[in-house]
Amino acid sequence: MTTEILEAVSNARRRFLSAVLALFSLISVIGVVYPVGLFLWPHRKKVGGVAVRSIKISILEVPIGEAKFVRFLNKAAVIxxxxxxxxxxxxxxxxxxxxxxxxxxxxxxxxxxxxxGRFDIRGNVLSGPPPAPLASYKARVEDEYIVIEEA
Ligand code: FES
Known part of the structure; x- marks a missing residue:
């Protein structure tokens, strides 16, 4: 009887230790795979931790004849x-x-x-060393807002 109890306790302990070992192995694998995955497929366009594919700002923020700098696609952009x-x-x-x-x-x-370097309002090079125009994005007025999206 005592031998059976000891064997049952031993088996339970073995299963517990196997489960703990499997859990640590899983955590180790995730610890390696996750950073490699982030390196291979990095997140795009993060602003404050949130992905931004389009922005919408009040047209009042950019008066006629003026420009406003914003963060878009995780880079500086100008409207x-x-x-x-x-x-x-x-x-x-x-x-x-x-x-x-x-x-x-x-x-x-x-x-x-x-x-x-100097660029016109459409991003074309006017003078200086820049080899290419500034990249452009889609921009439109929608009601009282300016909407910017990837081109
Ligand atoms: S002219 Fe803009 S970085 Fe050189």
């Missing part, structure tokens, strides 16, 4: 409101070496502070 009928959205990352361009309200253009 330009050149006239009543039109809104434009561009990447604010200079295509030369990646500096963030600045709005030049006097000339109505975007200037790069790093090496003097």
């Amino acid at each position: 330009i409101h050149p006239n009543e009928q039109e809104v434009l959205a561009l990447s604010a990352i200079c295509t030369h070496l990646g500096c963030v361009v600045k709005w030049n309200g006097g000339k109505k253009e975007l200037d790069c502070p790093c090496h003097g």
Whole structure:
């Protein structure tokens, strides 16, 4: 009788230890696979931990003739409101070496502070070393909002 009880306790202990070992093995595998997965398939477009594929801001935030810098697709972007009928959205990352361009309200253009690159309101290179225009996004006015989406 005592031998049977000892054997039952031993079997229960063995099953418990096997379960604990399996749990630790699973945690170890997840600990390796998860970071590798993040490296291979990184999250895109995070702003404050939330993925952003489109943004909607009040049209009052970008008066006619002005520009507003925003964070879009996890990068600096600029929304330009050149006239009543039109809104434009561009990447604010200079295509030369990646500096963030600045709005030049006097000339109505975007200037790069790093090496003097200049872009028009559509992102075309006016002068300087940038090899390509600024990337553009879809932008439209919807009711009283400006909506920006990936092109
Ligand atoms: S990084 Fe903009 S001109 Fe060089």
